[in-house]
Amino acid sequence: MKKTVFTLILMLGLSMGLANITKANAKSKFAGSTLTIYNVEDYISNGEDGYVDLIQEFEDLYDVKVNYYTYDTNETMYNQFTLQKEGTYDLICTSDYMIQKMIKQELVIPMEDYAEKIPNYEKYASKALREKLKQMEVPYQGKTVNLDEFAVGYMWGTLGIVYDPTCSDTICEDVKSWDVFWDPKYKDLISIKNSIRDAFVAGLMHAYSQDETFQNIKNAYLENPTEANQQRYNQLVQDIFDFKLDGSFESDRENKEKIARVKAELISMKENIFGFEVDSGKNDIVTGRIKLNLAYSGDAVFSIDTAEEEQGKRLEYYVPEDGSNIWYDAWTIPKGAKNIELAYLFLDYLSDPINAASNMDYIGYTPYIVGDELFTLAGAWYGATDYAVNCEYLAENESMVIYENQLYCCIKDKPADLMIYPDNEEYFELCAYDPEGEYEEGDMVSYDGKIYHYVSEESGILDAMEQTEVWQEVEAYDLSYLFEGTLSEGRSAVIYPFLGYENKLQTQYPSENLIARCAIMNDFDSYNEQVVIMWSQVKAYTNMVPVYIFLVVTVVVVSGVSILYVTRKHITMKYKKKMSQK
Amino acid sequence: MKFKRKYLSFPYVLFLICFIIIPVFFIIYYAFTNKGGAFTFDNLLKFFSDSTNVNVLLISFVYAILNTVICLLIGYPLAMILANKNYNRSSVMVMLFVMPMWINFIIRTSATRDVLNWIGISTGANSGLTTMIGLVYNYLPFVILPLYSTMLKMDKSQIEASADLGANRFVTFFKVIIPMTMPGIVSAATMVFMPTLSSYVISDILSEYNVVLFGSYIDLYFNQADWNFGSLMALIMLLLIGISVFISRKFSKDETGGRTSLW
Structure with missing residues (x-):
């Protein structure tokens, strides 16, 4: 079954937008004021190709003006931001470690009560993800604060490897370890992000995953994935990522050793890879120039989709099992911001699940915000989900929904405000197993309370004895750890992925197990300078x-020629003098 | 108030101050201060205490020298052909050689990257070679133009005289034509050597960031918000370029007795 997607939210957003405009004309409390935003390039749904223009909509909704500026890297943002005078920006979106740095330098101010100022965020931000931000601690004005007090999460993801599963027989095994970047089998087929921190992750994990203690703790977790073992493993990865900042001689020695180990790893990696890339990697992997690319999960979604649309090629994304980096991009309010109340309003607007879904639709990254609309969108893209009566379903997407243990397919557009259930035959078609029916590869049916894929090209029957040949039970993919408490009542956070969509779904929404192996990479702090030097040496x-x-040969040749030239000139002059004297 | 001719120079003086003199002072200021703004020689010490920094400079020199030599070797005969009325009756040919310069060089370089990979010269595996190809391709017009214009002005009667006096074509070329076109060679060489030393987009794109020239090395530090060290390296590069201009000017003066070079 081929899925044409990506249009769901388009209509959703438009209809909601219209509704909102009428609603908001009354509250013109902010009419005429200006909000200045500084965000990463291409990091908001901006009205291109028929997507919702969130900025424009916000302006219309509240009769305000938004000055929207963009930057390319966090470092550029920091350079520009610190050069401007205070109060230039009202809102800045940047990455976790940069927020840490800015809090430490007291460049940003704490958020006020979320429940009061940004109710949508309080309600719809994933609790599990906010917990991660709370774990990131940083000193501020003499006390220890956490990132959740300062930052409103926007997008998040992991760092992993996009790869072409056909490039070798063993590739699917190889990407399970960071060793793949050092594997001569893939010489000149790998590109790495030209970014210190991302290359640092690969170098660190490759260096430390060889250690015996690491292997022991990892194996203990894999054999017996209890909460304690998981925590121990996660803490270990976190310790590998972190520099010890207590200032003691012993920590300093350890930190320097860490940098030296990464340096050695990266230099040897440099021999094996095709090169570093700023933005070309996600296209090069589509065209096939490279076969492996170190990528953020959001870019991976882009590469996988583009490869499928343009080349009919399958790409996959994998986060190596040893562990990797989990990252968050979030909004902060800089010190001296002029329009804080409006900034809160904008954050609340972005945290509305409808708008978050528009963003996910356009950017491809995974938002912090969870809720029915996002789950429905993920369902439209990747698989069958429980039915939610308050969401829109489009016939074009052939959205599959599960209602009372039966699978239904949407055959006519159902608007969000139409309160019907899938047993309505005008809008939904039952996809229960029919012994008379003809099926083709990828078809999904429900049978006896379970969901099955048709995996063969030959005809087959769904029978308890024979089902594994042509019918494969679909494994449920549980996202309740993320969506907990935000879905409508009774709706389970389980997706039954379409055939061949498991990997894409995992890329967009990593499983709880995968996240357990990932750690946040804190700001390098006082070791930043040494890491930069290390990086420049590697490069x-x-x-x-x-x-x-x-150079020696050139110098010898040049000086030889000049000496010859000068002496010859000298001799000629002498000779001329003699001649004239005669 | 009477209008004086020197008022006409005011826009240029203003331009000079705003975009040349003040920035240079900024570079000097940053180069000899630390992040807190205090005067220090630390950056200078840092530069010479790590061999990587000097190595990058040496690598850039190698690329600059090679690029200059290759460009001259290709460009000189080409300019001679173009300047010869027997082969080239109109200036259309010259225009064809200069035409690549009409396209923005980043676009041109990205296209070169695709072409090179397409014909099988992998930019990742042979990054040194592809960088060199890109450099030569980009700087060749800068060699052809000055050489072409000096060759047009060349005194043909001297070449005839040399032949009359019994010199063969080989001797004529080395003893008459080369000295006569020396100002062109010098200005062509400077126009290639100096920008190559500081170029970085070409090497970044065509070597997949594997070849790091001094320009991209400075960029790396600026991007990581280390303006002071970056400025010091920019200052060092400025000095080196200044020295090379000085030498080349001396060189062209000696030969012709006047300032005929572009620089």
């Missing part, structure tokens, strides 16, 4: 012998 590392030989 500039090359065999210098030919360079030295070339």
Whole structure:
């Protein structure tokens, strides 16, 4: 079954937008004021290709003006932001470690009560993800605060490897470990992000996952995944990522050793890879110039979709099992912001699940916000979900829904405000197993309370004895750890992925197990300078012998020629003088 | 108030101050201060205490020298052909060689990357070679133009005289034509050597960031918000370029007795 998707929220957003405009004309409390935003390029649904223009909609809704500025890297943002005078921006979106740094330097101010100022965030932000932000601690004005007090989460994801599953027989096994970047089998087929922190993750994990203690703790977790073992493993990865900042001699020595180990790893990796990339990687992997790419999960979604649409090619994403980096991008209010109340209003607007869904639809990254609309969108893209009566379903997407243990397919657009259930035959068609029916590869049916894929090209029957041949039970993918408490009552956070969509679904919404292996990479703090030097040494590392030989030869040749030239001139002059004297 | 001719120079003086003199002072200021703004020589010490920094500079020199030599070797005969009325009756040919310069060089370089990979020269596996190809391709017009214009102005009677006096074509070329086109060679060489030393987009794109020239090395530090160290390296590069201009000017003066070079 081929899924044409990506239009669901378009209509959803438009209809909601209209409804909102009429609603908001009354509250013009902010009419005429200006909000200045600083965000990453291409990081909000902006009205291109018929997507919702969130900024425009916000302006219309509250009769305000939004100045929207963008940057390319967090470092550029920091450079620009610190150069501007205070009060230039009202809202800045940036990554976790950068927020830490800005809090430490007291460049941003704490958020006020979320429940009062940003009720949508309080209600719809995933509790599990906010818990992660709460774990990130940082000193501020002499006390320890956490990131959740300062930042409103926007998007999040993991760092992993996008790869072409056909590039070797063992690739699916190989990407389970970071060793793949050092594997000569993939020489000149790998590209790495030209970014210190991301390359650092690969170097660190490759260096430390070889250690015996690491292997022991990892194996203990894999064999017996209890909460305690999981926590121990997660803490271990976190310790590997973190620099010890207590200032003692012993910690300093350990930190320096860490940098030296990563340096050695990255230099040896440099020999094996195709190159570093800023933005070309996600296209190069689509065209097939490279086969493996270190990527953020959001970019991976983009690559996988583009490869499928443009080349009919299958790409996959995997987060190596040893562990990786989990990252968060979030909004902060800088010190001296002029329009704090409006900034809160904008954050509340972005935290509305409808708008978050528009963003996920356009950008491809996974929002912090969870809720019915996002779950429905994920369902439209990746698989069958429990039916929610307050959500829109589009016939074009062939949305599959589960209602009272039966699978239904949407055959006519159902608007969000039409309160009907899938037993309404005008809008939904029952997809229960029919012994008379003809099925093709990828079809999904419900049978006896379970969901099955048709996996063969031959005809087959769904029978308890024979089902594994042509009918495969679909494994439920449980996202309740993320969506807990935000879905409508009785709706389970389980997705039954379409055939071949399991990997994409995992890329968009990583499983709880995967997240347990990932750690946040805190700001390098006082070790930043040393890491930058390490990185510049890695980047500039090359065999210098030919360079030295070339330069020596050049100097010898040039000086030889000039000496020859000068002496000859000298002799000629002398000769001329003699001649004229005669 | 009477209008004086020197008022006409005011816009240029203003431009000079705003975009040349003040920025140079900024570079000097940042180069000799630390992050807190206090005067220090630490950046200078940092530069010479790590061999990587000097190595990057040396690598850039190698690329700059090679690029200059290759460009001259290709460009000189080409300019001679173009300047010869027997082969080239109109300036259309010259225009064809200069035409790549009309396209923005980042677009051109990205296209070069695709072409190179397409014909099988992997930018990742042969990054040194592809960088060199890109550099030569981009700077060749800068060599052809000055050489072409000096060759047009060349005194043909001297070449005839040399032949009359019994010199063969080989001797004529080395003893007459080369010295006569020396100002062109010098200005062509400077126009290639100096920008190559500081170029970085070409090497970044065509070597997949594997070849790091001094320009991209400075960029790396600026991007990581280390303006002071970046400025110091920019200052060092400025000095080196200044020295090379100085030498080349001396060189062209010696030969012709006047300032005929572009620089």
